[in-house]
Amino acid sequence: MKDSSIWQPWLRETGLNKQHVIIISPATANANNGNWQTASRWAGFLSSSYDVSVMEEWDDSHCDLMIALHARRSATSxxxxxxxxxxRPILLVLTGTDLYRDIHSDAQAQASLQLATRLVLLQDAGLQQLPPALRAKACVIYQSAPQPPDTPRVRADARFEVIMIGHLRTEKDPLTFMRAAAVVAPSRIRMTHIGGALDAALGRQAESTQRALPQYRWLGDLPHAQTLEYLAASDMMVIASRMEGGANVIIESVVHKVPVLASDIPGNRGMLGDEYAGYFPPGDSTALAALIDRACKDPVFRTILSSQCKERSGLFEPARERAALTSAVRELLAVT
Known part of the structure; x- marks a missing residue:
């Protein structure tokens, strides 16, 4: 069912010649997830040149170009x-669940691939998931995050702070983070998880783990700005996902100079590179705990991870993302 109350025009300006771009985002601001961050940021990038609206489902309004996030969930629009x-052109952004699940088995997602004029991937490893016949209409646009102020970190104590950011759902694999918390060795480690319980059973598990382990805490869903404050004060960020299209949280960690420990999946390799030293097998809590212990004890290892993250930082600059997006949009609108 359509709900026009969940969308709003972004910086609508008067002007008879402005073309209208609609961004379809199944995730709304209330969802507070990576897809919404992408929709919001892209609306801002495009709003100076186009009349831009973001909506959960197309409302039949005039549109010169549709940008749709998620092949399956945006399939109807x-x-x-x-x-x-x-x-009229359609630019389809493929998410992690699209690339690593839906386009291989879901008829609606597969139909969306065929209907789209251009496919956008958020990291280059995703190209291998596309049928060869469709790769010619695909491009890669790395996402970005603004550079934070270069201010010293404020610490209340000497704890080694490890953070995981992501809603509690199966794809993000929060259980691996919880189970690692039970076996990390140094007593000064604290493991913090931020994210809403989209899966009630995982929420109950997080509450149970918090009661049982003083080194683990679950803060629930927090506003994005507050989440970034916790991230900036951390020593290490963990992403344990089973599938990712191009995680915003990796980008935010890199720009905040917080090294990453990542599940060894294609979507994370596409962001951090094949040579990155901080990978662990997906679902392997023992391997994750060992990496956390090593990072806590070994400053050389932390320096290696920090240097490798810094090497990738150029991919995640806002000017680069804006240029790639606006170029794709201009190209598509020029041929209509």
């Missing part, structure tokens, strides 16, 4: 738009 305006 995308199909209706293609039927109504078959000659």
């Amino acid at each position: 995308l199909a209706r738009f293609a039927q109504a305006f078959g000659h």
Whole structure:
């Protein structure tokens, strides 16, 4: 069911010649997840040149170009738009669940791939997931995060702070983080998880783990700005996901100079590179705990991770993302 109350125009300006771009984001601001951050940021990038609206589902309004996030969840809007305006372009952004699950088994997601004029991947390893015939219409746009102020970190104590950021759902694999908390060795380690319980059973497990382990705490869903404050004060960030399209939290960690420990999955390799030293096998809490222990005890290891993250930072600059996005949009609108 459509709900027009969940969308708003972004910085709408008067002007008879402005083309209208609609961004379909199944995630809204209340979801506070990576897809919403992408939709919000891209709306800001495009708003100086186009009349931009963000909505959860297409409301049949005039549109010169549709940008849709998520092949399966945006499939209905995308199909209706293609039927109504078959000659107008569609730019489809493929998420982690698209690339590493849905496009291989879901008919709606597969139909979206065919209807899209251009496919956008958020890291280059995702190209291998596409059928060879569709790779020619795909491009990679790395996401970005603004550079934070270069201020010293404020510490209340000498704890080694490890953070995981992501809603509690199976794809993010929060259980591996919880189980690692039970076996990390140094007593000064504290492991903090920020994210809402989208899966009630995982929420109950987080509460149980918090009661049982003083080194683990679950803070629930927090505003993005507050989450970044916790991230900036951390020594290490963990991403334990089973699938990722191009995680915003990796970018935010890199720009905040917080090294990453990442599950060894294609989406994370596409962000951090094949040579990155901080990978652990997906779901392996013992291996994750060993990496956390090593990072806590070994400053040389931390320096290696920090240096490797810094080497990737150029990919995640806002000017680079803005240029790639605006170039793709201009190209698509020029041929309509």
